[in-house]
Amino acid sequence: MSLPATLGHRARGALLLCLALPFLGVVFGGIYSVSAIKLSRGRDPWLSVLLLSGLACTVISAGFLLQIPAARLGGVCVVLAAAFFVVRRVLGGLDRNLERFGLVHLLALVLMVVTHVATLAERHPQ
Numbered sequence: 001m002s003l004p005a006t007l008g009h010r011a012r013g014a015l016l017l018c019l020a021l022p023f024l025g026v027v028f029g030g031i032y033s034v035s036a037i038k039l040s041r042g043r044d045p046w047l048s049v050l051l052l053s054g055l056a057c058t059v060i061s062a063g064f065l066l067q068i069p070a071a072r073l074g075g076v077c078v079v080l081a082a083a084f085f086v087v088r089r090v091l092g093g094l095d096r097n098l099e100r101f102g103l104v105h106l107l108a109l110v111l112m113v114v115t116h117v118a119t120l121a122e123r124h125p126q
Contacts (some may be wrong), residue, residue, distance in 0.1 A: 035102045055080055058105065076108070080104060087101075
């Protein structure tokens with residue numbers, strides 16, 4: 001027998017949902033995945049082109065904000081494109097699977113942090 005949820009529990013759950021969905025949408029690339037799947041109807045090659053374009057937008061905009069040199073951004077884009085195709089080959093198609101693209105998008109954010117730290121270490125040696 002389950003106890004009825006109180007209004008406070010429901011409000012807390014709704015607040016958590018309102019905060020978690022946008023965060024996960026940005027971190028795991030849901031902002032690109034959902035729109036790319038709808039535009040391409042889940043069919044390749046357009047799905048891959050749209051997802052890689054979204055990934056490039058993430059890398060270029062974060063690189064611009066973090067003042068990362070263009071050569072390093074190019075290297076990050078090549079690594080991420082390779083990771084995209086490896087994930088697609090190993091785990092199957094990316095249509096209707098947000099978490100598969102989320103792996104690559106999360107890797108993009110981690111690589112951007114690592115690249116930013118490397119850039120700062122190069123600019124300000126101790």
